[in-house]
Amino acid sequence: MRPLDENETVAVFNKLHKFVGNNLKNIVLESQAHEGPETNPGRYCFRMQKNRVYYVSESLVKRATNVKRDKLVSLGTQIGKFTKSGKFHLTVQCLNLLAANAKHKVWLKPTSETKFLYGHSLKKDGVGRITEGIQVNNGVVVFSMSDVPLGFGDAAKSTVDYRKMDPNGIVVHHHADIGEYLRMEDDL
Amino acid sequence: MEEAQYEVDLGNLMAFDQHHQFASPPVSREEIVKETTEQATKLVQAVADALFSLPSTEDPDGPLVKLPEPTTKLPREKPMKGKLPKPRPPTQWEVFAQQKGIQKRKKEKMAYDEQTGTWKRLHGYDRVNDDNDIPIIEAKATDEPGTDPFAERRKEKKSRVDKQEGNRLKNLKNAQKAGALPSHIQLAATALPITGTQSQPKRVSKDVLQNVAGMAATATASGGKFDKKLPGEKPLKHEKKYRKYLPAVEGSGMGTIEKQQTESVLNRLMSKHSHQILNVEKAVNMHNAKKEKNQRRQGGQSSNSGKFKANKKSFKKTSKKGPSSSKGKSK
Numbered sequence: 001m002r003p004l005d006e007n008e009t010v011a012v013f014n015k016l017h018k019f020v021g022n023n024l025k026n027i028v029l030e031s032q033a034h035e036g037p038e039t040n041p042g043r044y045c046f047r048m049q050k051n052r053v054y055y056v057s058e059s060l061v062k063r064a065t066n067v068k069r070d071k072l073v074s075l076g077t078q079i080g081k082f083t084k085s086g087k088f089h090l091t092v093q094c095l096n097l098l099a100a101n102a103k104h105k106v107w108l109k110p111t112s113e114t115k116f117l118y119g120h121s122l123k124k125d126g127v128g129r130i131t132e133g134i135q136v137n138n139g140v141v142v143f144s145m146s147d148v149p150l151g152f153g154d155a156a157k158s159t160v161d162y163r164k165m166d167p168n169g170i171v172v173h174h175h176a177d178i179g180e181y182l183r184m185e186d187d188l
Numbered sequence: 189m190e191e192a193q194y195e196v197d198l199g200n201l202m203a204f205d206q207h208h209q210f211a212s213p214p215v216s217r218e219e220i221v222k223e224t225t226e227q228a229t230k231l232v233q234a235v236a237d238a239l240f241s242l243p244s245t246e247d248p249d250g251p252l253v254k255l256p257e258p259t260t261k262l263p264r265e266k267p268m269k270g271k272l273p274k275p276r277p278p279t280q281w282e283v284f285a286q287q288k289g290i291q292k293r294k295k296e297k298m299a300y301d302e303q304t305g306t307w308k309r310l311h312g313y314d315r316v317n318d319d320n321d322i323p324i325i326e327a328k329a330t331d332e333p334g335t336d337p338f339a340e341r342r343k344e345k346k347s348r349v350d351k352q353e354g355n356r357l358k359n360l361k362n363a364q365k366a367g368a369l370p371s372h373i374q375l376a377a378t379a380l381p382i383t384g385t386q387s388q389p390k391r392v393s394k395d396v397l398q399n400v401a402g403m404a405a406t407a408t409a410s411g412g413k414f415d416k417k418l419p420g421e422k423p424l425k426h427e428k429k430y431r432k433y434l435p436a437v438e439g440s441g442m443g444t445i446e447k448q449q450t451e452s453v454l455n456r457l458m459s460k461h462s463h464q465i466l467n468v469e470k471a472v473n474m475h476n477a478k479k480e481k482n483q484r485r486q487g488g489q490s491s492n493s494g495k496f497k498a499n500k501k502s503f504k505k506t507s508k509k510g511p512s513s514s515k516g517k518s519k
Contacts (some may be wrong), residue, residue, distance in 0.1 A: 003434045005444050008455045017457055028454055045442045046450075055395075064438050133467065 001049045001064060001072060011088040012046060015080065019090075019139030023101035027138075033057030047075065050083060051082045057098060072097055078188075081124050092176035092187065094150065095141075099149035102141040104134045106172055113144055116151060117179035122172035124165050134159045151177030192230060203231040203238075271335045275366040279359040319345065369394040374402060412473025 004012060016026050033039035047054050047061060049072055056064070056076030064075045079094035090098075106117060128145055134153030134174025138155045154173040162171055180188065195204040206455040208227060214220045244251035278286070298307040299316040308316045363369050375392055406412040434446050442450075 001436050003436065004444075005433065006453065009450060013453055013457050017461065021461070022458065024457070026456065028450060043442065043476075045446070047436065058442055065437050109212055133470075 001047050001069065003063075004046050004053065006049055008048065008053075008082070009046070009104065011086075011133065012080065012081075013092055015088050018103040018137075019098050019103070019141065021103040023103065026166065027055075027097065027155060033059065036060065036063075046079075048082075048148070049075070052078055052097050053080050053082070054080050054090070057096070077087075079185075090152070090176065092178060092180045093188065095149050095152060095176070095178065098139075098152055099141050099143070101141075102152075104131050104138050105141045105143055106130050107138050107143050107145055107147075108150065110145060116142060116174065117177050119174055119177065119183070121156075121170045121174045122153065123167070124162065125167040126169055127162075130159060130162060130163050130171075132159050142172060142177070149178075151175070151179075169179070194234045196234055196287045197256050197259045198235075198238055198242070198260075200260055201239075201255070202260065203234060260276060274366060275361050276368040277366050279362075336506055371399045375400050 012029070013024060018025065020027065027044070029043070033043050033044055034041050035057050038059055042058035044055055044057050045061060046058055052074070054074065054076045055078075060076055063131045064072065077093055077097065078091060079089055079097065080090040082088050093183045106122065106127055107129040108122070111128055112123070112132065115126065116122055122142065134140065134155050135158050136155060139152060140155045141152045144150055151174065153175040154164055156170045157165060165171070192446070195206065197204070198201070205227065210223065214223065239253060242253045244253045246252070255421075284290075290501055295310065299305075299307070299310050301308045301316045303321050308314055309315055322338075323340075327337070331337070360369065360373060364374075371392075374396060386505075405415070409417060434449075435443060437445070440446075
């Protein structure tokens with residue numbers, strides 16, 4: 001387990017900023033961690049273990065140093081992985097964090113929920129509601145109509161273009177969804 | 189100024205006029221330039237003439253000429269004193285091969301072993317045609333009963349090896365006579381029977397010693413990393429860690445350096461996207477809508493002067509209505 005170095009921090013923050021925008025400040029600086037035996041709430045920090053980045057509270061980090069380095073599997077919430085060539089990808093486990101701070105949201109109709117959960121990209125006729133002001137390649141969090149976060153992805157069209165689109169076009173490129181907990185149990 | 193032969197050195201593409209004198213001491217810079225340019229054209233002409241007199245071969249780009257060796261002696265590029273390696277005389281095998289016209293052939297990786305019927309490597313462990321692998325040697329008519337053919341083979345091999353060792357020493361002796369011994373052998377030359385008893389071994393120079401010391405130091409299985417160092421020897425260049433990371437936990441959680449790093453990265457990111465904080469069009473629309481509502485309430489008294497039009501310039505932190513943000517605040 002080690003903290004991220006400067007380039008890695010830049011990569012992680014850039015990716016997160018795509019989805020949460022200025023709420024990144026909340027995530028990094030101002031979130032209070034009430035977990036742990038200390039009475040004063042600590043902060044959250046990012047730690048890297050075996051190319052996976054975790055979002056952990058400080059008190060948990062301190063206690064995790066008791067575990068041997070090669071026996072430590074995971075700590076806190078995993079938010080993503082670094083690939084072998086140094087690129088950073090967000091994984092589905094950070095969905096709750098993103099959903100709480102998302103800037104751009106898309107709500108799905110119940111009929112197309114299953115399609116998205118199987119890993120397909122989102123088509124226009126599956127979309128129920130969509131927030132204003134989305135530009136192309138913004139990060140988007142996908143919710144069901146009952147406000148349950150289902151996953152996240154990249155916006156293929158801006159909100160303006162979305163209205164003019166034909167119903168079979170792709171609106172959101174799929175990145176991760178909660179169906180992965182069942183489909184890709186081993187990879188997570 | 190003699191018009192006669194200039195000295196032309198075609199190897200260096202140079203022409204030299206040894207009899208040139210200035211007719212009168214030149215007064216101005218332009219005179220010097222003029223006179224020298226005239227002389228230079230004559231010399232270049234001489235070089236060109238000489239070039240065209242050489243036998244030329246045809247080439248797609250034009251006639252090609254091979255220049256002769258340069259005749260002017262230029263100063264040495266590299267220093268003398270034994271630093272230049274001398275050309276080594278050919279070894280006995282090389283002489284023989286040249287005589288017979290034997291070409292060097294690339295070694296194959298594997299060779300087929302008749303004994304076991306498999307492919308094996310040529311030298312080393314588990315090699316092709318190993319002497320120890322032969323189970324049966326058939327007796328020839330010329331063999332006397334009572335002689336051990338295996339022992340015979342071993343003796344023959346030993347004699348071949350000794351002969352080769354002798355040849356190797358002879359080659360080294362020849363090289364030493366020409367002064368072209370490789371450095372590690374030169375150092376050991378006092379022990380080997382090459383120099384003979386008469387001549388004293390030369391004092392080896394510092395660079396030869398450095399070469400050999402380097403070779404000897406790294407000639408262990410781990411490249412000399414774990415050997416005990418003599419007193420006075422310099423330590424290894426690399427300390428243990430090749431890359432330093434921040435400590436995982438400092439005090440009770442994040443250390444100050446880590447906090448600073450995350451904050452600075454965050455600030456940089458925020459300032460890069462600060463132009464997006466205020467969605468100007470949205471702010472303007474909201475303002476106009478509010479204005480209209482007020483007007484309608486007041487019965488249409490005020491004119492259109494209060495309305496603002498959206499300006500397409502980018503505002504960095506100016507805000508018309510305090511902390512207005514583009515995050516869909518409902519009014």
